[in-house]
Amino acid sequence: MSDKHDKHKSNYTLDRQMPGAFEGETVTRRRFMTVGGQAAGGVAAASFLLPALGFAIGPIFKSTPHHWESVGPVDMFTDTNYVPVVITLNPGIGEAGKSTAYVRKFNAAIDTDPYDRGTPYIAISSRCAHLGCPVRWVDAAERFICPCHGGVYDLLGRRVGGPPVRPLDRFYTRVNARGEVELGPRFSVNSELKRFSPRDPGEPLDGIGQYMYPSRPGAQKL
Amino acid sequence: MPKLPKAPPIPSALQAPPPRPGESNGKVTPLDHAAEAGTSVVDWVDERTSLSGGARWLMFRKVPKGTNWFYTLGSATMFAFLSQAVTGVFLAMYYRPDPSGGAYESIRHVTNEVFLGQFVRGMHKWGSSVMVILVFLHMGRTFFFGAYKYPRELNWVIGVVLLILTMVMSFTGYLLPFDQRAYWATIVGVNINGTGPLIGPYLSDFLRGGPEFGATTLSRFYAIHMLLLPGLLAALIGAHLYLVAKLGTTAPPWLKAEQNPELREADA
Numbered sequence: 001m002s003d004k005h006d007k008h009k010s011n012y013t014l015d016r017q018m019p020g021a022f023e024g025e026t027v028t029r030r031r032f033m034t035v036g037g038q039a040a041g042g043v044a045a046a047s048f049l050l051p052a053l054g055f056a057i058g059p060i061f062k063s064t065p066h067h068w069e070s071v072g073p074v075d076m077f078t079d080t081n082y083v084p085v086v087i088t089l090n091p092g093i094g095e096a097g098k099s100t101a102y103v104r105k106f107n108a109a110i111d112t113d114p115y116d117r118g119t120p121y122i123a124i125s126s127r128c129a130h131l132g133c134p135v136r137w138v139d140a141a142e143r144f145i146c147p148c149h150g151g152v153y154d155l156l157g158r159r160v161g162g163p164p165v166r167p168l169d170r171f172y173t174r175v176n177a178r179g180e181v182e183l184g185p186r187f188s189v190n191s192e193l194k195r196f197s198p199r200d201p202g203e204p205l206d207g208i209g210q211y212m213y214p215s216r217p218g219a220q221k222l
Numbered sequence: 223m224p225k226l227p228k229a230p231p232i233p234s235a236l237q238a239p240p241p242r243p244g245e246s247n248g249k250v251t252p253l254d255h256a257a258e259a260g261t262s263v264v265d266w267v268d269e270r271t272s273l274s275g276g277a278r279w280l281m282f283r284k285v286p287k288g289t290n291w292f293y294t295l296g297s298a299t300m301f302a303f304l305s306q307a308v309t310g311v312f313l314a315m316y317y318r319p320d321p322s323g324g325a326y327e328s329i330r331h332v333t334n335e336v337f338l339g340q341f342v343r344g345m346h347k348w349g350s351s352v353m354v355i356l357v358f359l360h361m362g363r364t365f366f367f368g369a370y371k372y373p374r375e376l377n378w379v380i381g382v383v384l385l386i387l388t389m390v391m392s393f394t395g396y397l398l399p400f401d402q403r404a405y406w407a408t409i410v411g412v413n414i415n416g417t418g419p420l421i422g423p424y425l426s427d428f429l430r431g432g433p434e435f436g437a438t439t440l441s442r443f444y445a446i447h448m449l450l451l452p453g454l455l456a457a458l459i460g461a462h463l464y465l466v467a468k469l470g471t472t473a474p475p476w477l478k479a480e481q482n483p484e485l486r487e488a489d490a
Contacts, residue, residue: 056428090434093321093322093436096321131414200412212419216433
């Protein structure tokens, strides 16, 4: 810096006898062109980079509307055993958008947790809380068992073995005017069955976990 | 010892032969015309680009004693990449990233009905595993020969980025057949990404294009697999090769330095 610019040299172009200089000018034309050219290039690049970036990361912030789906008449379900139902999480992509949920009637003797009170039906997602493989309900063992990495859950979907980090997710339920059970948005629970907005598999919700794995910005509270 | 020349000479096989006295009698065969045309085309390009100097700089390098077959692993990896690129371009002519059955159907069509389709798809499928294996062997060679040390650290770093990009290529390509294995492997893979604290959930959403595996997930993976990553990989392979040519090849670690004092320029 010091070897290029003489410290005794004036900042004003007029004092430095530059051709075409005018009163009060401190930025030389060469410097003005350099900065202006770089700024123009930056604006040009940003004008396509920023929209493209926003386009790419936009889905993170998109909120999906609540969707209720009828899964069958109320007398299809008992309060002692689960009935598998197929629900559509993503319409328009065929089988890849479907998933299985296990539904049973609320049973005051089993569902003693205060968070479950007032829920007409218990609907458990088949998505394993480890890495998202489909668990199945094994009636004889009264366990949900995951085929991928050996996750095991009890009747309430709480982890009893294997790598899962939290209980199985659940769906909100309601009974519509035609006497059919409807499944609504998914929610996640921690090991005390306290409810959280839906998380992805592999994200613990106990202790510090709920802060380490924040809810997605688009998630809506019911 | 004679002094080493500054630049390596062009091998005699590539040098133009001197004119023979018997041939300058006006008898010109068509073969001479063809050779003349080729030479003039190359000269025309070289006069305007000076590419031959760069080509000579890249190809005719000094190589230390003791180089062996392990030094071919990098080239092997690059040829595996080129094979993936070529077969991938032709597979892309048939592939449809349609999650409601079209993707699986187009792969089935390529495998069962297109002439040599099974072979080309097989080259791409098995070649991806070959490329990953070769990358690791090349990395192991570099590590055990100490070829990552000064001044080649930056090339090691570029190599690590290339390794990661190769793994991302494998991950995104795995979904494309869209069969059960592809679907569930991707579900599990995306969720493994999601287990990273703080940014994990956002990374999962970015990969899926939303909170659930949706209509755009497949096309997203396809675009990353065949547009974003190949360009990045090719550019970084170029940088990797440039540094190899600039810094030269390392001698194997068991080779001792030359003890001949005449070769030392500044001997105190």
